[in-house]
Amino acid sequence: MIDFTLRINRENYDVTAMTDTPLLFVLRNNLNLKGSKLGCGLEQCGACAVLVNGESTFSCAVAASSLVGKSIITIEGVSEGGTLSVIQKAFLTEIAAQCGYCTPGMIIATTALFNKNPNPKKQDILEALQKHLCRCGSHARILAAINNMQLDHPQND
Amino acid sequence: MTKNPSLLKNPEIDSWISFSRDGLINVRIGKVDIGQKISTAIERIVSEELDLDPKRIVMVMPDTILSPNEGMTSGSNSMEESGNAIRLAAATIRETLIEMASRKLNVSIASLEVTDGMISSRETDRTTNYWDLQEGRLFNKAINVEAKVKPGNHYGKSQELYSGADITNIVTGSYKFIQDVNLNPMLHARPVRPPNINSKLCQIDVEVEKHLKKNGITVIRNGSFLAVAGTDEYEVIKAADTIKKSAVWKQLRRFDPASIFEQLKNNKRISLKVVDGMPTEAPLAADTKINPNIKSTYSRPYVMHASIAPSSAVAKFEENELEIWTHSQGIYLLRASLAELFHMPDDKIKIYHRSNSGCYGHNGADDAAIDAALIAKAVPGIAILLKWTRQDEHAWEPYSSAMVMELSANIDKKNKISSWKHSTFSDTHVSRPKPGQKGLGAANLLASRFLDPPIIAKPIPPNKMKHGGIHRNLEPLYRFEHQLLIKNLVRNLPHRTSALRTLGAYANVFAIESFIDELAEEICVDAVELRLNYLSDQRAKACIKAVVKEIAHIDASQPNHGWGIGFAQYKNSKAYAAVAVHVMVNEAAEIKLLKAVIAADAGQIIDEKGVIAQLEGGFIQAASWTIYEEIMYDDENILSIDWESYPIIGFDNIPDFKTILISMPDEPFLGIGEAVCGPAAGAIGNAVFKATGLRVRQLPMTPSNLRSLALKT
Numbered sequence: 001m002i003d004f005t006l007r008i009n010r011e012n013y014d015v016t017a018m019t020d021t022p023l024l025f026v027l028r029n030n031l032n033l034k035g036s037k038l039g040c041g042l043e044q045c046g047a048c049a050v051l052v053n054g055e056s057t058f059s060c061a062v063a064a065s066s067l068v069g070k071s072i073i074t075i076e077g078v079s080e081g082g083t084l085s086v087i088q089k090a091f092l093t094e095i096a097a098q099c100g101y102c103t104p105g106m107i108i109a110t111t112a113l114f115n116k117n118p119n120p121k122k123q124d125i126l127e128a129l130q131k132h133l134c135r136c137g138s139h140a141r142i143l144a145a146i147n148n149m150q151l152d153h154p155q156n157d
Numbered sequence: 158m159t160k161n162p163s164l165l166k167n168p169e170i171d172s173w174i175s176f177s178r179d180g181l182i183n184v185r186i187g188k189v190d191i192g193q194k195i196s197t198a199i200e201r202i203v204s205e206e207l208d209l210d211p212k213r214i215v216m217v218m219p220d221t222i223l224s225p226n227e228g229m230t231s232g233s234n235s236m237e238e239s240g241n242a243i244r245l246a247a248a249t250i251r252e253t254l255i256e257m258a259s260r261k262l263n264v265s266i267a268s269l270e271v272t273d274g275m276i277s278s279r280e281t282d283r284t285t286n287y288w289d290l291q292e293g294r295l296f297n298k299a300i301n302v303e304a305k306v307k308p309g310n311h312y313g314k315s316q317e318l319y320s321g322a323d324i325t326n327i328v329t330g331s332y333k334f335i336q337d338v339n340l341n342p343m344l345h346a347r348p349v350r351p352p353n354i355n356s357k358l359c360q361i362d363v364e365v366e367k368h369l370k371k372n373g374i375t376v377i378r379n380g381s382f383l384a385v386a387g388t389d390e391y392e393v394i395k396a397a398d399t400i401k402k403s404a405v406w407k408q409l410r411r412f413d414p415a416s417i418f419e420q421l422k423n424n425k426r427i428s429l430k431v432v433d434g435m436p437t438e439a440p441l442a443a444d445t446k447i448n449p450n451i452k453s454t455y456s457r458p459y460v461m462h463a464s465i466a467p468s469s470a471v472a473k474f475e476e477n478e479l480e481i482w483t484h485s486q487g488i489y490l491l492r493a494s495l496a497e498l499f500h501m502p503d504d505k506i507k508i509y510h511r512s513n514s515g516c517y518g519h520n521g522a523d524d525a526a527i528d529a530a531l532i533a534k535a536v537p538g539i540a541i542l543l544k545w546t547r548q549d550e551h552a553w554e555p556y557s558s559a560m561v562m563e564l565s566a567n568i569d570k571k572n573k574i575s576s577w578k579h580s581t582f583s584d585t586h587v588s589r590p591k592p593g594q595k596g597l598g599a600a601n602l603l604a605s606r607f608l609d610p611p612i613i614a615k616p617i618p619p620n621k622m623k624h625g626g627i628h629r630n631l632e633p634l635y636r637f638e639h640q641l642l643i644k645n646l647v648r649n650l651p652h653r654t655s656a657l658r659t660l661g662a663y664a665n666v667f668a669i670e671s672f673i674d675e676l677a678e679e680i681c682v683d684a685v686e687l688r689l690n691y692l693s694d695q696r697a698k699a700c701i702k703a704v705v706k707e708i709a710h711i712d713a714s715q716p717n718h719g720w721g722i723g724f725a726q727y728k729n730s731k732a733y734a735a736v737a738v739h740v741m742v743n744e745a746a747e748i749k750l751l752k753a754v755i756a757a758d759a760g761q762i763i764d765e766k767g768v769i770a771q772l773e774g775g776f777i778q779a780a781s782w783t784i785y786e787e788i789m790y791d792d793e794n795i796l797s798i799d800w801e802s803y804p805i806i807g808f809d810n811i812p813d814f815k816t817i818l819i820s821m822p823d824e825p826f827l828g829i830g831e832a833v834c835g836p837a838a839g840a841i842g843n844a845v846f847k848a849t850g851l852r853v854r855q856l857p858m859t860p861s862n863l864r865s866l867a868l869k870t
Binding site: 017022032034040044047074075091092097099101107135140142 | 194324329339466514544777812
């Protein structure tokens with residue numbers, strides 16, 4: 001066990017964990033941030049995605065201790081000060097979820113994409129989401145939510 | 158009189174709805190949310206019938222202490238059972254309270270109006286409300302099955318007012334799934350599975366066990382059932398891995414490497430003639446009127462539920478009482494099965510439902526519950542949160558049976574289809590834990606076979622319910638002069654199988670809808686016209702016409718493009734669904750779904766967005782089974798153990814949807830969750846034929862299957 005400090009959702013957290021404990025278990029069990037989901041533990045489904053320095057990262061297979069000094073944003077930190085982000089609002093309006101288990105990961109992937117590229121083309125969106133699995137078949141509504149958001153909030157080129 | 162089993166079993170208002178004193182009402186149903194959001198539709202019905210803001214409605218999660226026992230959440234029955242019961246319960250309450258209000262205010266019933274539970278009359282300035290009238294009392298009154306309900310076309314306000322609490326929690330990550338249950342103190346646990354279902358545990362390394370114990374890990378062993386528990390989840394995962402490597406297993410039997418389709422045709426079986434959707438004991442002697450002159454055989458492999466979240470459960474055993482939190486679809490049946498297994502009285506086992514990710518049928522939920530219960534009994538006094546691994550989920554959930562469908566028909570000299578024969582071969586589609594049926598309760602829970610002594614499930618007798626398992630949608634809605642339908646329940650097949658969305662209907666409808674197109678091709682008539690000619694049901698025809706009208710705008714004439722159609726009425730009694738799909742088959746032999754048109758008639762619709770979500774989601778899931786999915790195994794191991802070895806559909810193959818709901822506000826609710834799956838498979842197969850000339854009769858339609866079919870053709 002080692003002690004270290006992580007910066008999560010704009011706050012510092014002191015953590016005691018094994019050097020190889022994946023971030024996902026630290027978030028869920030040590031810090032009670034349960035919005036990131038365990039789906040496979042194999043980096044194959046995307047339910048556990050968080051932002052690390054703005055990049056979408058699957059937290060089930062990255063050691064928490066390797067992320068000291070980096071900025072981690074989980075689904076709980078996507079809505080700042082209790083206000084839903086534009087992307088969350090778009091998912092909400094379109095009811096772009098059935099069971100909702102994959103949704104936090106989908107929102108993280110979409111957030112990472114728009115942070116980097118405020119005006120993504122359809123192909124960019126598909127690529128950003130391709131690694132994220134949904135078994136309920138909510139894909140069409142997720143794409144519709146993102147599409148509607150782009151129409152509501154057009155970005156300047 | 159009512160035929161609704163939920164109402165017959167729970168006839169009292171108080172089982173369903175109660176008023177608390179704080180301006181809220183509690184609504185309990187026995188059907189569980191498994192991702193399909195039945196609670197949203199129920200909330201709306203109560204809101205409409207009682208004229209209440211949905212914010213005043215508290216949907217109580219089902220448990221075995223207070224919730225009405227509604228058996229299993231399955232078969233798209235929830236709207237017809239819970240929905241109907243709640244509607245009548247709410248209407249009875251309204252009648253009762255309005256009458257009380259008229260007496261209290263001394264005004265006529267006709268003068269009263271309700272707005273968000275507040276009752277006023279144009280004959281007086283005085284008002285009252287539901288809570289003042291009821292004063293927290295029980296109703297002690299039976300639901301009036303003749304109660305006057307609000308006409309469907311007056312429903313609407315609840316749609317605007319929908320609270321959306323669940324979806325808000327989902328997008329913020331605060332929706333609580335079973336994995337998120339946090340009891341303190343609590344241990345994490347993982348099962349340690351053998352190489353396959355026919356294994357026996359010989360020994361585990363005592364030194365390894367001692368070492369783990371020193372690190373705070375408890376190893377639980379009961380016969381061949383093996384699990385580990387401890388305070389740190391990641392250490393528990395590693396310990397499971399360590400103990401797995403040190404365990405010695407004996408293989409009692411290997412999987413038969415012969416093709417599953419040969420086994421389905423050649424193994425011992427029970428064959429029953431199906432008449433009007435019901436299996437009968439009628440003799441199967443050759444029917445001289447059938448006389449087929451065209452024949453096709455279709456098949457589909459084993460597929461799995463493949464839930465995104467691994468199965469999970471929480472259990473706690475203390476002072477001879479067992480508490481379980483589970484995502485099971487049948488908490489009362491699970492309780493009775495566990496009571497049987499543990500020789501405990503029913504009331505000493507309390508089961509609470511909690512959501513997991515979508516399950517689409519009988520996945521590992523109940524099996525995880527017994528795993529957690531076994532560990533809790535071995536480590537009493539502390540809560541156990543057990544999760545399966547991804548590999549566990551893929552390798553150990555009950556699968557949906559592989560199936561073979563043999564269809565044949567006679568086309569007479571006038572090009573009329575004069576006879577139709579359909580014989581379907583499959584393992585069971587229903588092996589849920591169900592107590593009291595020749596020991597099928599606990600025996601159908603995975604861990605039971607590993608206990609000492611083992612409890613081995615007996616062969617399940619054929620399901621004789623109307624449109625039950627294998628013979629669900631075996632009977633086409635098309636009407637032919639002569640028809641012969643046979644279900645074959647095949648024995649001694651390699652894998653444990655149970656209910657996956659639609660049971661046998663998906664494969665039966667795929668075969669029927671493919672064969673109808675093949676017959677149209679043979680007779681040289683338009684496939685849509687042929688369907689309309691053999692249908693008499695106007696609602697069925699309306700769905701088909703609606704999709705054809707829409708798809709007619711699409712240009713599918715380019716090379717390797719094509720569109721096809723599929724249709725069915727689920728169980729010949731529930732929602733009607735027609736699907737038209739436009740596909741392109743590329744040079745890599747990949748099927749690309751470009752456009753999907755769905756038209757459905759589900760009677761009166763309560764939650765329009767919910768219905769569209771179920772239809773489009775059902776299409777996407779069925780497209781995934783159809784194009785991608787097949788469980789692979791060798792004589793020893795399941796090889797489909799994660800998302801790479803069992804690929805499912807992704808964002809790169811989602812069509813544009815056009816979904817048309819045919820409004821029938823005066824017709825009863827019809828379940829919608831499964832209606833589209835079979836028609837989707839039929840439509841895709843028919844579209845691929847138009848695009849490539851290849852008639853795919855063996856699922857899935859993977860590039861390698863398409864290529865080998867092209868070589869044979």
